Amino acid sequence: MPTAAALAAALCLALPGCGATAEAGRDAHVRASGGPEANTGAEDRRDGAVRAAVRRLAAQGDTPGAAALIRRTGEGTRFVASGVADVRTGRRIHRDDRFRAGSLTKTVIAAVTLRLAAQGRLGLGDTVEEHLPGLVRGHGNDGRKITLRQLLNQTSGLFDYTDDPVLARELSAAADRTHTPASLVRTALAHRPSFAPGAEWRYSNTNYVLLGMVVQQVTGRSYAAEARRDVLVPLRLDGTSFPGARTILPAPHGRAYTRDGGASADGARRDVTELNPSSAGAAGELISTLDDLSRLVSGLLRGEVLPRAELRRMRNTSASDGQYGMGLFPVRLSCGVTLWGHNGEITGSSVMAVATSDGRHTLAYRLNGTARSGLPAETSLLEAEFCPRP
Incomplete structure (x- = not known):
């Protein structure tokens, strides 16, 4: 099954904190609504497997x-939860808690871009240069050769700005600093592309x-405003927002944690609930609920x-090669079921x-910490729910 590691599909912006956190050990609790009162034995076993996978x-x-x-x-x-939302108070995770959703922002941005294409306001074969003239140039990068389709399906070859070591040190030293989209792009363009557009x-x-910059150029409105009108409001995503440079989470929310030194480190746990997400922007600033x-994923797939x-x-x-579409990727389970979504x-x-x-x-699942990618329990959770054993 593709994982965040295999897909490199994570937006990991923390820099001493792009790691993991901990303190699970309380039993998972489950609440159900809208379904039958009694489960069959098979349903009980499935629920037990799901609860165990959430704990893991x-x-x-x-x-x-x-x-x-x-x-x-x-x-x-x-709704199944394990552990705590706040290590200081012991508050548990609530179903309506707000949290940062990272690269699921891409799913929304892709949907907005494709709606504009359906309306004839842009073409997927348009070059970046046509909408953002002169922006993507230098060090072998050329916006005249990169199409919007290649941005959407991740075949542009452009360097990932989050891998820039200078930016990493800057974010580590000043996590509350505001970054503009243009500055993030300039960081990427200081590096040569990984390959020619469309080659890999x-x-x-x-x-x-x-893409967020293109949406604004085409519509005269921010990508956040377009997303609210075209995706959030139609799907009634009332707990979802684009914070811009706001550092706080809307209520209700628990806390967010990371480890000094990264996901596999044994460093001290830090509370990173307050965070300026402008360095994520259209690639990962979204705040949402489960x-x-x-x-979101249901409404998209249901048309x-x-x-x-x-x-x-x-x-x-x-x-x-079957790994990524446009803001969605397939997750293939051992039982033959293919899921669609994003992490x-x-x-x-x-x-x-x-x-x-x-x-x-x-x-939909969440962890309230910076976790290492490719957790085996993720596969266990998905297969427990979508591949029930007799």
Whole structure:
């Protein structure tokens, strides 16, 4: 199954903190709504496997807590949580808590861009130069040769600005500093591209920062405003927001943590709840809830945001050898089920939201810490829910 590590699909912006956190150990608790009162034995076993996987997610990720929300159309919703949302007070994770969703921002930005394409306001074959003249130049980078399609499907070859060591040190020293999209792009352009546009596939947050700039250039409105109008409001994502440079999380929320020294380090845990996400921008600034992320992937796959042709493009992985579409990627389970969704990692938060191809069965989970990628418990969680054993 593709993981955040295999896909390089995480937006990891913390810099001494791009690591992990911990304190799980309390038993997982589960609340259900909207479904039948009694479970069959098979359902009980599935619920037990899901609860155990949520506990393991917190333990393997070295985070204080973990939570998952599962929704099946016609069968109600289940919320499972383990550990704590606040290590100081012992507060538990609540279903309606707000948290940073990292690269799930890309799913929203891709949907906005594809809506503009469906309306004829831009073309996926347009070059970056046509919309942002003169911006992408130097060190072998050339916006005249990069299309919007290549930004969306991660085949532009542009360097990922989050890998720049100078920016990493800067963010480490001044995490509250505001960064403009243009400054992030300039950081990327100080490096040579990884390959010629369209020649290969490689995940780069720079692609989606540029898409945010294109959306603003085409519409005269910020990508956040366009996303609210075209995605958040139609799908009733009332707990989702674009904070810009605001450092605080909206209420209600728990705390967010990371380890000094990174995900695999034994350094001291730090509270990183307050964070300036402008260095993530259109690649990862989103704040959301588990319910909203579930509705996001479900609504997209059910055709509630995009026309059918654009939805097909969003799920077309031919340019990436089956690994990434446009703001969505496939997760293939051992039982033959393929899920669609995205993950997100940003300092103090690790998230994933996926759904079956018809959007009728969704799972969204979160950890309240910077976790290492590719946790085995992630696979266990998804297979416990979507590959029930007899």
